[in-house]
Amino acid sequence: MEPSGPSRRTPGKAASQLRKGVLEYCVLALMRDGPRYGVELLRELGETEALATSQGTVYPLLSRLRRDELVVTSWRESDSGPPRRYYELTEAGHAALTEFAGTWPGFRDAVDSLLAPTACARRSGEAGE
16 A cells, blocks of 8 residues: 555655755855855756756845845846846855854764664664663
């Protein structure tokens, strides 16, 4: 009998949820060394399969980052087309990125420890005692 209802997981759901959780900080990290425009951010995110996303995700995220005052924007002329909107980290954006960078290793290590086969076996043995 096939599982149905909410317990059934769609392929790629875990990757999608992880991407949603970290994408904001990955975008901020891409702007750490200077202003970037949207297509440039999409291209760099797309260089890794895990972070590849669409314009429909990145541009609303950039708008939210601007509303939250984590980035500011400016228009610049382009040699190859219309002017481009560049996004640049504010002081608050740098602070948010620094906070995430400090939190990430502990979070990653905690998840890794739970996913390790020895941790799973250890928890199973404890449950049976």
